[in-house]
Amino acid sequence: MTSIDELLAERHIVVCTGAGGVGKTTASAALALRAADAGRKAIVCTIDPARRLAQSLGLETLDNEPHAVDSSAFKRKKPKGELWAMMLDMKRTFDDMVLGMTSRERAEAILANPFYQHISSTLAGTQEYMAMEKLWELHEEGRWELIVIDTPPTRNALDFLDAPRRLTDFLEGRFLRLMLWPYIKGVQGGFKVFGAGARVALRAVNRITGSELLSDVADFFAAFEGMYDSFKSRAGRVKELLAAKRTAFVIVTAPTEPSLREARFFADRLRAEGMPIGGVVVNRTHAVPDATGLEDPRALAERVGEGPLADALAVFADWRTVARREERLLAEELAGLGSLPVWRVPDLADDVNDAAALREVGALLAAD
Ligand SMILES: Nc1ncnc2c1ncn2[C@@H]1O[C@H](COP(=O)(O)OP(=O)(O)OP(=O)(O)O)[C@@H](O)[C@H]1O
Numbered sequence: 001m002t003s004i005d006e007l008l009a010e011r012h013i014v015v016c017t018g019a020g021g022v023g024k025t026t027a028s029a030a031l032a033l034r035a036a037d038a039g040r041k042a043i044v045c046t047i048d049p050a051r052r053l054a055q056s057l058g059l060e061t062l063d064n065e066p067h068a069v070d071s072s073a074f075k076r077k078k079p080k081g082e083l084w085a086m087m088l089d090m091k092r093t094f095d096d097m098v099l100g101m102t103s104r105e106r107a108e109a110i111l112a113n114p115f116y117q118h119i120s121s122t123l124a125g126t127q128e129y130m131a132m133e134k135l136w137e138l139h140e141e142g143r144w145e146l147i148v149i150d151t152p153p154t155r156n157a158l159d160f161l162d163a164p165r166r167l168t169d170f171l172e173g174r175f176l177r178l179m180l181w182p183y184i185k186g187v188q189g190g191f192k193v194f195g196a197g198a199r200v201a202l203r204a205v206n207r208i209t210g211s212e213l214l215s216d217v218a219d220f221f222a223a224f225e226g227m228y229d230s231f232k233s234r235a236g237r238v239k240e241l242l243a244a245k246r247t248a249f250v251i252v253t254a255p256t257e258p259s260l261r262e263a264r265f266f267a268d269r270l271r272a273e274g275m276p277i278g279g280v281v282v283n284r285t286h287a288v289p290d291a292t293g294l295e296d297p298r299a300l301a302e303r304v305g306e307g308p309l310a311d312a313l314a315v316f317a318d319w320r321t322v323a324r325r326e327e328r329l330l331a332e333e334l335a336g337l338g339s340l341p342v343w344r345v346p347d348l349a350d351d352v353n354d355a356a357a358l359r360e361v362g363a364l365l366a367a368d
C-alpha cells in the first residue's frame with residue numbers, strides 16, 4: 001500500500017476531490033506543504049479557502065497568480081523545498097484562456113461582450129473547468145515538481161469531469177448557433193437584421209442564457225467562430241493530463257454514510273474514465289482507544305454514583321459508541337472502494353488554518 005509520502009514524492013499532479021465541506025482545501029494545502037517540507041517544489045491551487053487559511057498562506061488578494069509562501073508563515077521550521085500557493089479566480093482564468101487562444105483584438109471583443117461576462121461567471125461547471133484549465137497552465141509553466149489542485153464544492157462532485165465537455169458543447173452551441181445563424185452571418189457581413197425569426201430565437205436564448213440582448217449573444221458566437229477547435233483540443237489535453245501516470249486523484253471523505261457513498265460513486269466514475277486514483281482520505285474520524293478495565297463504562301458509572309467521574313464515564317461511553325459505529329461503517333463502505341490506500345485524519349480540536357496545523361494534518365496522513 002502506497003504511503004502518502006510515496007505518493008507526494010512520485011507524482012506530478014495531485015487532485016483533491018470530494019463532496020462539499022469534507023476537507024478538500026485543507027488536505028490540498030497540507031499535502032503541498034508536506035511535499036515542500038520533504039524537499040519538493042510544490043504549489044497548491046486553492047478554491048475559496050477559509051479566510052484564515054488564505055491569510056496564513058499569504059493569499060490576501062485574489063489575483064489568480066502563484067505566490068511563494070512567505071517564510072514567516074512557517075515560524076522556525078522552513079520547508080526544505082518550496083511552497084507556492086494561489087487562489088483560483090475563475091473569471092480571470094477564463095479571460096486568460098480566451099486571450100491565449102486568439103488575436104488580442106478578437107479576444108478583447110469577446111471579453112468586453114456582456115453575454116461572455118455573464119456566462120464566464122455563471123455557466124454551470126465553469127468553475128470546475130477553470131480549475132482544470134489553471135492546472136494545465138501551471139503544468140505548462142513547468143516551474144513546479146508537484147501541483148496540488150483543490151476542487152470546488154460541487155453538489156455533484158463529478159462535475160469537473162463533465163465540465164469541459166459541457167462547456168464545449170455549449171460554446172459550440174449547435175442549438176444556439178443554428179437559431180442564430182442568420183443573425184451571426186449578418187454581423188459578419190456588417191449589417192444587422194432583426195426579423196421575426198430572430199425575435200423567436202431571442203426568447204429561446206433568454207431562457208437558456210439569461211442574457212438580454214440577442215446581439216450580444218450573436219456577437220459572442222461570431223467572435224468565437226474558429227475558436228471551437230482550440231477550445232476542444234485544450235479540453236482534450238487537460239483530460240490526458242488528468243489521466244496521466246504521474247497524476248493522482250485523492251478522494252476526500254467524511255466518515256459519514258452519505259459522504260462515503262459519494263466517495264464510492266466517485267471512485268467508480270474515476271475508474272470508468274480511466275483516471276488514476278491515489279487513495280482515499282477519511283477526514284475528521286473519531287477514534288476512541290479501548291481502555292483496560294473500562295469495558296463497560298456505563299456499569300462503572302452506575303457503581304460510582306453521581307458526580308464528575310460518572311459524567312466523564314458517560315462521555316467516554318458515548319464517544320466510544322460513536323467511534324465503534326464509525327469503525328463499522330468505514331469497514332463496510334471502504335471495502336466497496338476496492339483496494340485503494342486509505343489515510344485517516346482524526347477530527348482535530350480546532351480548525352486547520354495555519355502552517356503548524358497543516359503540518360499536523362500532513363503528519364497524521366503520513367502516519368496512517
Ligand atoms: N481534521 C480536521 N479537524 C478539524 N477541523 C478540520 C479538519 N479538516 C478540516 N477541518 C476544518 O473544516 C472546515 C472545512 O474544511 P475545508 O475548507 O478544507 O473543506 P472543503 O472540502 O474544502 O470545503 P468546500 O467544499 O466548502 O470547499 C475548515 O474550517 C477546516 O479548517
Ligand SMILES: [Mg+2]
Nearest residue numbers: 024025047048
Ligand atoms: Mg474548499
